Amino acid sequence: NQSQNDYLRQWLPRQESYLHHLLDREAPPEDRRCFICDQDGVYKCQDCLGEPLYCTGCCRSHHCSNPFHWISQWNGQFFERSCLAHVGLILHLGHDGKQCPALTDRCNLFEEDEPEDQLEPEDLPFVSGPEFQPKENTMVIVDKSGVHRLEVRCCDCPNAMSPDIQLFRHGFFPASFNRPKTVFTFGVLNDFLLDNLECGTSAMNYYSKLRRMTSSMFPHLVPDRYRELMRVARQWRQLKIMKWHGFGHRSDTPSTGELALFCPACPQPGINVLLSGDESLDDWKFTRSFVMDGNFKAEHLQIQLSHSMKVLS
Known part of the structure; x- marks a missing residue:
């Protein structure tokens, strides 16, 4: 070799x-x-x-x-x-990517729900490249390929869903819900969670990478959505955990411990262990073992929560 x-x-x-x-x-x-x-x-x-x-x-x-x-x-x-x-290029939601026949000129559909980064004219580069300056009816879309600013038009039919739900069903997680101006693709959220798990990448470093991927010369002019990334990543992780634990088909909310991972190798009589008539659950084969010091990343600490902090579960 x-x-x-x-x-x-x-x-x-x-x-x-x-x-x-x-x-x-x-x-x-x-x-x-x-x-x-x-x-x-x-x-x-x-x-x-x-x-x-x-x-x-x-x-x-x-x-x-x-x-x-x-x-x-x-x-x-x-x-x-x-x-x-x-x-x-314009992104049309609904109607298989075609323009909605009932579309109106509602230019304020995505306005005033989130503050925009204010850029002075003298700060803008005199070279072509990605869009830095906010424009009418455009949206900041954060993808794993970088930060994009594109015009997005929702379906405006009488029975159409709200804009945030239309965006979500097309693979965009909105950063706000009334008139969203920023969305994160499902791909970038999954990529961030995987980078955070395998590489220990912080949200700040990950978003700094996205800004440099968007513009290597002027990363400071790329819209700053670091805080939004931290919050939306929490929401996305919560949704995925609830989905994996079957709460999408149940109307109840998770109770204490119901979102914790269960070891599939542990004996579960009737699921992964067949019981014969003369066996007892007290048998040593059905004993579960708990190792509290096996995960050196987990710290069993009771964090101090302020009244302004919101816990998702």
Whole structure:
């Protein structure tokens, strides 16, 4: 078997070739055509396989189901960072992604429920890239690919659900509930919980990473939703635990200890242990053992709760 050093020795003669091809990926093809309609291709998607070129219309229509991809625009000299909001992408909730036939011009649907970050004009960069400045009818969408600002339009039919429920059913967890302006995708919430579990990543460090993924040059201009992430992650974890313990099909609320994990290997007569007629539950085979010092991460401390703190369970 070859060691990792053997593979490094094989790679060193190829290093210059790899670097050359890496630089080649920065240049457009000679014809620079949209791979869908063969028109002039000015946008390159960094997240689509092969980084294909699109015209404006094809880039918008092709990304209706992938609204969190990052794109770059050809400016005549190089590809500069852009975003799907610049090609006019709009997220329509309901009607299979199509515009609601009863949609009205209610531009205040998502206003005034959450404070927006105020940016001075002189603080904004004179380069293209993600949207920093709040715009009418747009929403901050936090995804594991970064922080996006897109226009979102809800279904406005007479029997339509409330905006927060429409968002939730489309995989967005709203940060507020009357007129939400910020949502977190289910994907970013799951990714944060897994990072927190496996890597010990704090909410502050995780959100700092998302801001830098959005804009490596101006991360401080990306909307700050650190506090919202901490709260919504708690709500998301609570929902998942309740779902796993079967409370989605029950009308009662969890009582003390009902959301604790139960060891599936412990003997449960009638479930994972078959009882014969002459066996007693007092038999040693049915004895459960409790090890209190086995989890070195858990601290049995009674935290001091203030009156303003809300406990979920």
